[in-house]
Amino acid sequence: MRKQIPVVLVAGFLGAGKTTLLNHLLHNSSGARIGVVVNDFGSIGVDAMAVAGQVDSMVSLNNGCLCCAVDASGLDGMLARLSGADLDVIVIEASGLAEPRGLIRLLLASEHEHIEYGGLVEVVDGAEFTAVRAEHPELADHVRLADLVVLNKIDRIADGVRETVEELAQGVPVLGVEHGRIDPALLFELPERREEHARQLSFLDLSEEDTADEDHSRHAHARYDSVEFESETPLHPRRFMEFMENRPAGIYRIKGDVDLGLPGHDKKYTVHTVGAFLRLRRSGWAAGERRGTRLVLIGAGIDGETIGKQLRSCEEPDPSQVDSQAMLPVLRFLPEE
Numbered sequence: 206m207r208k209q210i211p212v213v214l215v216a217g218f219l220g221a222g223k224t225t226l227l228n229h230l231l232h233n234s235s236g237a238r239i240g241v242v243v244n245d246f247g248s249i250g251v252d253a254m255a256v257a258g259q260v261d262s263m264v265s266l267n268n269g270c271l272c273c274a275v276d277a278s279g280l281d282g283m284l285a286r287l288s289g290a291d292l293d294v295i296v297i298e299a300s301g302l303a304e305p306r307g308l309i310r311l312l313l314a315s316e317h318e319h320i321e322y323g324g325l326v327e328v329v330d331g332a333e334f335t336a337v338r339a340e341h342p343e344l345a346d347h348v349r350l351a352d353l354v355v356l357n358k359i360d361r362i363a364d365g366v367r368e369t370v371e372e373l374a375q376g377v378p379v380l381g382v383e384h385g386r387i388d389p390a391l392l393f394e395l396p397e398r399r400e401e402h403a404r405q406l407s408f409l410d411l412s413e414e415d416t417a418d419e420d421h422s423r424h425a426h427a428r429y430d431s432v433e434f435e436s437e438t439p440l441h442p443r444r445f446m447e448f449m450e451n452r453p454a455g456i457y458r459i460k461g462d463v464d465l466g467l468p469g470h471d472k473k474y475t476v477h478t479v480g481a482f483l484r485l486r487r488s489g490w491a492a493g494e495r496r497g498t499r500l501v502l503i504g505a506g507i508d509g510e511t512i513g514k515q516l517r518s519c520e521e522p523d524p525s526q527v528d529s530q531a532m533l534p535v536l537r538f539l540p541e542e
């Protein structure tokens with residue numbers, strides 16, 4: 206089965222740093238192929254993309270505003286073009302005033318079988334926050350709607366802004382960064398190997414600035430911690446979903462496979478979260494694949510011991526005793542099959 210390509214929305218008001226963030230993703234993609242939908246090619250260096258052989262994976266908008274440029278079928282057309290390429294992710298940069306709610310609705314309504322909604326990243330201008338909020342009170346709604354808030358320009362952030370944004374975010378993770386430097390792995394799966402494309406010039410190859418500093422990619426990202434959890438004991442579906450729906454603060458991303466072990470539901474459940482966004486997929490265990498749960502949780506200031514204990518308490522050694530009703534919270538997050 207062909208994989209589905211996650212579509213990540215990057216929204217934010219004028220000048221917040223969306224293009225800067227997108228550029229950072231493109232320069233630090235570790236071989237991931239990123240399709241982009243942008244309003245203005247100029248700012249991300251389309252010439253470099255053409256040289257890198259990625260220009261086929263780009264779609265421009267003629268009237269410059271994503272919110273009014275597309276209805277569901279228009280968006281599908283764009284995504285259809287992009288999904289024809291072998292991409293790991295599609296990033297849509299929503300223009301300054303685009304209403305993210307409408308875009309999310311469009312994406313969720315999209316009937317394109319090869320794409321799936323991958324979450325909303327709201328870029329907030331830490332330097333101009335107070336002025337932007339005064340002019341656009343809807344900023345608060347956008348922050349709440351986001352799956353991950355990137356609080357950009359922390360080099361110029363004013364006192365109290367971080368606290369205010371965290372308060373507005375109401376539990377949505379807020380990641381403070383400079384120049385949009387977030388780790389791409391927070392937003393999408395990085396390919397483990399990509400031999401056939403490895404020799405194609407990447408953005409990194411094309412950028413003298415980056416290649417001049419070999420440590421660049423290691424230092425480029427905001428700091429984060431990663432916690433791994435493994436268990437051979439199945440997890441109780443309801444307890445596990447309670448954990449997932451009340452994830453400890455600071456976790457930006459969870460990925461991995463879960464074994465629930467219930468009779469009739471003994472498939473592999475693949476989990477993917479970006480901030481508050483949660484997606485589950487169900488597939489069969491491959492022949493010879495070791496059953497069990499393997500999760501990686503990524504975040505800032507997270508407490509591995511507590512997370513480990515919380516997940517451990519989801520273990521259920523005798524899943525045959527679990528009422529099948531306990532699967533309901535899981536089924537809610539599965540796509541129709």
Ligand SMILES: Nc1nc2c(ncn2[C@@H]2O[C@H](COP(=O)(O)OP(=O)(O)OP(=O)(O)O)[C@@H](O)[C@H]2O)c(=O)[nH]1
Binds near residue numbers: 219221224226361
């Ligand atoms: N000091 C500082 N400046 C930044 C940072 N991130 C971006 N900028 C600058 O802020 C300006 C706006 O950044 P863009 O990435 O173009 O912002 P945008 O959200 O794409 O802007 P629009 O497309 O106009 O909505 C540029 O001049 C960036 O160089 C940062 O972390 N710190």
